[in-house]
Amino acid sequence: MRWSLIAVASLLGLTACGNSQDGFEGYDAIRQYVRAQTAPPPQPLTRAMIGDFTDPLLYAALPSRNAEAFLGIAMVDGPIVTWWTQNQVALILRDGALIGTRGLGEDLMASSAPDLRVARGTSRRINQYIGPDDTTLTLAWACEVTELGMETVALLGQAWTGKRVDETCDGSAGKLVNSYWLDRDGSIRQARQWVSPSVGYITIQRLID
Amino acid sequence: MTRAGNVGAGLTGWTAIRRSGSCAAALGITLAVAAGAQAQERSRPTLNFYGVTGLIDMPSAESQPNGQISTTISNFGGITRTTLAFQIAPRLSGAFRYSAIQDWNSGGFATYYDRGFDLRLRAIDEGQWASWVPAVTIGLQDFAGTGLYSGEYIVATKHLTDQLKITAGLGWGRLGSSGAFGNTGTRPPIDIGEGGNPNTSQWFRGPVAPFGGIEWQPTDRLTLKAEYSSDAYTLESDERGVFDRNSSFNFGATYEVADGFAIGAYSMYGSELGVFAKLSFNPNDPPNPGSIEPAPAPVAVRVRRADDPGAWSTAWTQEANADAIIAADIETWLAREGMALEAFEVNATEATLWLQNDRYNVAAQAIGRAARILTRTLPASVEVFHIIPVHRGLPISRITLQRSDVEELANALNGGAQIVERAVFSDPGPRPAWSAYADGRYSKFHWGLEPDLELSFFDPEQPVRGDLDLRLWGRYEALPGLVLNGAVAGRIVGNLDQIDRTSNSELPRVRSDFALYAREGDPGLSELTAAYFFKPGRNLYGRATVGYLEPMFGGVSTELLWKPVESRLALGAELNYAVQRDYDMQLGFQDYDVVTGHLTAYYGFGNGYEAQIAAGRYLAGDWGTTVAFRRTFRNGWQLGAFATFTDVSAEQFGEGSFDKGIELTVPLSWFIGQPSRRKSRTVLRSLARDGGQPLIVADRLYPLVRDYQEYWIDDTSARFWR
Known part of the structure; x- marks a missing residue:
C-alpha cells in the first residue's frame, strides 16, 4: 500500500479505531504498513535454526518479496499436503508440485500441475487465479517435461544431488520454466515453480520428511 | 480428527514470510507488468476537454x-470544465x-456555473x-438542464495503424x-424553466456540421492530436466576449505521466492555450493483485468409512453436551x-451454523471459510452443512452444502464455481431457538x-x-x-457552517436548511435509535x-421486504412517520x-x-417516483x-427542476488488499432542494439481504476457496 492510498482511504472516512472489527480495520492496516516500513530486515534462515526439530519441515524462498520461511504441515489429504508458515501463508502441494498458495497476494488458486513421478514429454498446464475483477482467471500453457540429468543443489546450505526435471511451458500468458529436483524414489526434494505474474517464482525445499 | 496439529505454532520465533511489507514490491511488479502489456497492438483511448473519450474539444x-472511472479538469479561454465519467x-x-x-x-452571474450530463x-x-x-458512437452531450453545452453527435473512429487513428463525425x-x-x-429553443429536464425535442434537430481529427501515439x-471543431462558441466568443474564436483548428499533446494520470497542453481556436489533466482508474484493477489475508484453515478430509467404521459412529450424539463442545470448537x-x-x-447427520461475518466483504469467501471449519470440527457422520449468514440478528439465507463436495472441491480446478453450483440455497426460516445461541453472543457493546x-x-x-467531522458511535x-445505535459528531475543520444563503424554498424546508444544521448542530446527535429486525415469514424480512433516525428527522420507520433467495426480483414496502428535528441536533423537534x-x-x-x-410519498409531502441504476x-x-x-412543479422545486444525483461506494478492502466490510458511501446531489427527498434510515433491508443471496454468491464464487 502506498502513502497516497492511505491518504485517500483516510479522507474517505475508511479508517477508524474502536473495539469492533468494522471500526478498527482501516487504522490497523495503516499501523501494519508503518510497522513494515520501519521494521529491521529479517535474519536470514539457517540450518542451525532447525535444531532438533523432527516434524516435517519445508523451506520456501520468494525472491520477488525478498522473503523466506519455514513451513509446517497444516493438513494432509492423501497426496495433497497443505503447509503453512507461522503467520498462516499456505502452500498446497500435490506430490510435491505446487497446486495452490494462500496469502501471497496474487495467489495460485488451483492448478493441473503434472505428476513428476510419471509425467514426461508433452503436457498441458492450467493455472487458476482470482482475476482483477474477482472472477476466476484461467491461464493455460503447452508444456514439455524433460529430464536433465543429475545436479547438485544446496538444501539450506547442505549439498544434495538429485535428478533435475524441467517443465518448459509456453502459453498466452508467456513462457515459464518450472524445475524439479527428484529424490531416488522419484519424489520432489526441491522445486522452483512459477506462482503468478506479481509473485513470480517460489523455491521450495523439503528439509525434514 | 484434525491431523493438522500445531506444527505451524511450533515455529514461533522463526523468521516467516513478511506479508505486510511486501505490498510495495508487489505493486512495483504489477506496474511493470502493466506497462509491458501496454506496448500492445492498439493506442489508448484518450479523453477530451469535456472529459469523455475524444480528440481535443x-x-x-x-x-x-x-468500469473505468475518470476525472478530468480542463481549462482554456476562461472556461473550466470538471468531469466525472464512468464506463457503465x-x-x-x-x-x-x-x-x-x-x-x-x-x-x-460574473462567473457562470453550469452542470450537465x-x-x-x-x-x-x-x-x-x-x-x-x-x-461508431452516438452521443448526447449535456442532454438535460440548461443545456448550455447541448449537442448530439454520431462519430466514427478507425485505426489506420496501431498508433494512428482518424475520427470523423456529424x-x-x-x-x-x-x-x-x-x-x-x-431545433426549437431550449425551454430552460428551472433546468434539469431532458431536452428531447431538440435532439438531432437543426443545423448539422462535420467535425474530425487525427490522433497519433508515437510512444x-x-x-499528439489535431482536430477540426464544429463548435462556433457563438455565445462565449460573439456575445459574452469570454474568448476570441479565430480558428476551427486545435492541436496539441497529452502525456501519460503515470498509469492513469495524464496532462496535456493545446492550442485552442487560434487564440488560447488550453491545459488538461486526467486522473483515472478502474475498480477492476486494484492497486495490489489478489489479497494477502492469512490462509483459511484447510479442509479436513474424513477417513473413508470402510477404512475406519468406528470414526463414522454416531455414538457421540449420546454424549452429554456434545453440541455445546462442538459449538465452542x-x-x-x-x-x-x-x-x-x-x-x-x-x-x-446434519449441522446448522448461524454465522456472523464481520470480516469478509465477499460473502462467498465467508461461507467457504465457515464450511472448511465445519469439516475440521464436526464428527464424520455429519454429511450435510447448513450455513445461515446472519446480520443484525436477521437470518438471511440458508446455504446447504454436502460435506463430501467440500472435501472434493477445495483444491480442484473451478472449485469455486462447482461448489456454488452444487450448493442449495433456501429460505433460512425463523430465528433459531434461544437454546441454540452461543453463550455471551448478545448484550455486546x-x-x-x-x-x-x-x-x-x-x-x-x-x-x-x-x-471533516469526528464521529463517535456505539452499538x-x-x-x-x-440493536441500539447512537452517534455524535463534531466538526474538526470545515466551512459548511459559513453558508449564509438562506433557503428560498416554497416547499417545507426538509433539506434546504442543511446549513442551519451544520451551523447550530455542532456537536450534534446524528443518530440515536432502537431497531428491531425480524423474519415474519417465508421469503420475508422486516425492520x-x-x-432520532438521521440528523434532520426523528420518528418511526418500518419496512418489509419480500426476497426469495433464488430470485433476482425483490419487493419492498416502507412506511415512516417523521418529525423534523431542531437545528441544534439535540433532542428537540420542530412542528413539521x-x-x-x-x-x-x-x-x-x-x-x-x-x-x-x-413510488410513494417524500419528506415534503410530495408524491412521486424514484428511479435508480447501480453497478x-x-x-x-x-x-x-x-x-x-x-x-412538485419545476417552479416550486427550484433550480434543477427535480432531485437527481450520483452515488459512489468505496470499499476499504480494495485499498488494503485484504478483506474488510468497511466502506464509504458518498452521494453527489446536483442541488440539495426539498422536493423528492427520502428519509435516511440506517440498515435498510435490501442491501443487507442481497449480499448473501444466491445470484451474488454465484457471481463471486471465485473467492469461495480463498
Whole structure:
C-alpha cells in the first residue's frame, strides 16, 4: 500500500479505531504498513535454526518479496499436503508440485500441475487465479517435461544431488520454466515453480520428511 | 480428527514470510507488468476537454475500458470544465460535468456555473463485420438542464495503424454551430424553466456540421492530436466576449505521466492555450493483485468409512453436551478468521451454523471459510452443512452444502464455481431457538471513533464545501434482532457552517436548511435509535426503527421486504412517520411532521447491474417516483445514478427542476488488499432542494439481504476457496 492510498482511504472516512472489527480495520492496516516500513530486515534462515526439530519441515524462498520461511504441515489429504508458515501463508502441494498458495497476494488458486513421478514429454498446464475483477482467471500453457540429468543443489546450505526435471511451458500468458529436483524414489526434494505474474517464482525445499 | 496439529505454532520465533511489507514490491511488479502489456497492438483511448473519450474539444467513437472511472479538469479561454465519467458497460458510458465560465457578466452571474450530463453508446465496434469498419458512437452531450453545452453527435473512429487513428463525425446543436452543411428539421429553443429536464425535442434537430481529427501515439505515453471543431462558441466568443474564436483548428499533446494520470497542453481556436489533466482508474484493477489475508484453515478430509467404521459412529450424539463442545470448537476457529458463531444445532447427520461475518466483504469467501471449519470440527457422520449468514440478528439465507463436495472441491480446478453450483440455497426460516445461541453472543457493546467527511457541492458561491467531522458511535446488540445505535459528531475543520444563503424554498424546508444544521448542530446527535429486525415469514424480512433516525428527522420507520433467495426480483414496502428535528441536533423537534413511505421493486440483471424503482410519498409531502441504476463491482465498488420525479412543479422545486444525483461506494478492502466490510458511501446531489427527498434510515433491508443471496454468491464464487 502506498502513502497516497492511505491518504485517500483516510479522507474517505475508511479508517477508524474502536473495539469492533468494522471500526478498527482501516487504522490497523495503516499501523501494519508503518510497522513494515520501519521494521529491521529479517535474519536470514539457517540450518542451525532447525535444531532438533523432527516434524516435517519445508523451506520456501520468494525472491520477488525478498522473503523466506519455514513451513509446517497444516493438513494432509492423501497426496495433497497443505503447509503453512507461522503467520498462516499456505502452500498446497500435490506430490510435491505446487497446486495452490494462500496469502501471497496474487495467489495460485488451483492448478493441473503434472505428476513428476510419471509425467514426461508433452503436457498441458492450467493455472487458476482470482482475476482483477474477482472472477476466476484461467491461464493455460503447452508444456514439455524433460529430464536433465543429475545436479547438485544446496538444501539450506547442505549439498544434495538429485535428478533435475524441467517443465518448459509456453502459453498466452508467456513462457515459464518450472524445475524439479527428484529424490531416488522419484519424489520432489526441491522445486522452483512459477506462482503468478506479481509473485513470480517460489523455491521450495523439503528439509525434514 | 484434525491431523493438522500445531506444527505451524511450533515455529514461533522463526523468521516467516513478511506479508505486510511486501505490498510495495508487489505493486512495483504489477506496474511493470502493466506497462509491458501496454506496448500492445492498439493506442489508448484518450479523453477530451469535456472529459469523455475524444480528440481535443470534439468526441471520438472509442470507449474507455469497462468500469473505468475518470476525472478530468480542463481549462482554456476562461472556461473550466470538471468531469466525472464512468464506463457503465462495455458500450455505454455516462459523464457528469461541472463547468465555470469566467467573465460571463450576464444574468447576474460574473462567473457562470453550469452542470450537465452526457450519455454515449458505442453502436458499432471497430472491425465488427469487416476489417475496414470503424467504431461508431452516438452521443448526447449535456442532454438535460440548461443545456448550455447541448449537442448530439454520431462519430466514427478507425485505426489506420496501431498508433494512428482518424475520427470523423456529424454534430448537432453546439456541435453543429460552425460549418453546417444542412439541416435536419428546426431545433426549437431550449425551454430552460428551472433546468434539469431532458431536452428531447431538440435532439438531432437543426443545423448539422462535420467535425474530425487525427490522433497519433508515437510512444507509450505521448499522444499528439489535431482536430477540426464544429463548435462556433457563438455565445462565449460573439456575445459574452469570454474568448476570441479565430480558428476551427486545435492541436496539441497529452502525456501519460503515470498509469492513469495524464496532462496535456493545446492550442485552442487560434487564440488560447488550453491545459488538461486526467486522473483515472478502474475498480477492476486494484492497486495490489489478489489479497494477502492469512490462509483459511484447510479442509479436513474424513477417513473413508470402510477404512475406519468406528470414526463414522454416531455414538457421540449420546454424549452429554456434545453440541455445546462442538459449538465452542467452531467458535474458536471462526474467531481466528474474523467471524462469530451466532447459533448452532447438530444431529447425527446434519449441522446448522448461524454465522456472523464481520470480516469478509465477499460473502462467498465467508461461507467457504465457515464450511472448511465445519469439516475440521464436526464428527464424520455429519454429511450435510447448513450455513445461515446472519446480520443484525436477521437470518438471511440458508446455504446447504454436502460435506463430501467440500472435501472434493477445495483444491480442484473451478472449485469455486462447482461448489456454488452444487450448493442449495433456501429460505433460512425463523430465528433459531434461544437454546441454540452461543453463550455471551448478545448484550455486546461495540464502539468506534472515526473521521467523517461531509461535502456539499455546487453552491454558486463556492462549488465545493466540506466538513471533516469526528464521529463517535456505539452499538449495543441487546437481543437477537434488537440493536441500539447512537452517534455524535463534531466538526474538526470545515466551512459548511459559513453558508449564509438562506433557503428560498416554497416547499417545507426538509433539506434546504442543511446549513442551519451544520451551523447550530455542532456537536450534534446524528443518530440515536432502537431497531428491531425480524423474519415474519417465508421469503420475508422486516425492520422497525424508532428514535432520532438521521440528523434532520426523528420518528418511526418500518419496512418489509419480500426476497426469495433464488430470485433476482425483490419487493419492498416502507412506511415512516417523521418529525423534523431542531437545528441544534439535540433532542428537540420542530412542528413539521409527515407520513412518508414507498413501495419499491429491485431487480438484479447479473454481473452487478441493478435497477430500483420506488413510488410513494417524500419528506415534503410530495408524491412521486424514484428511479435508480447501480453497478456493483464484485470487490464492493458501487456507482449509481438516481432521479426522483414528484408532483412538485419545476417552479416550486427550484433550480434543477427535480432531485437527481450520483452515488459512489468505496470499499476499504480494495485499498488494503485484504478483506474488510468497511466502506464509504458518498452521494453527489446536483442541488440539495426539498422536493423528492427520502428519509435516511440506517440498515435498510435490501442491501443487507442481497449480499448473501444466491445470484451474488454465484457471481463471486471465485473467492469461495480463498
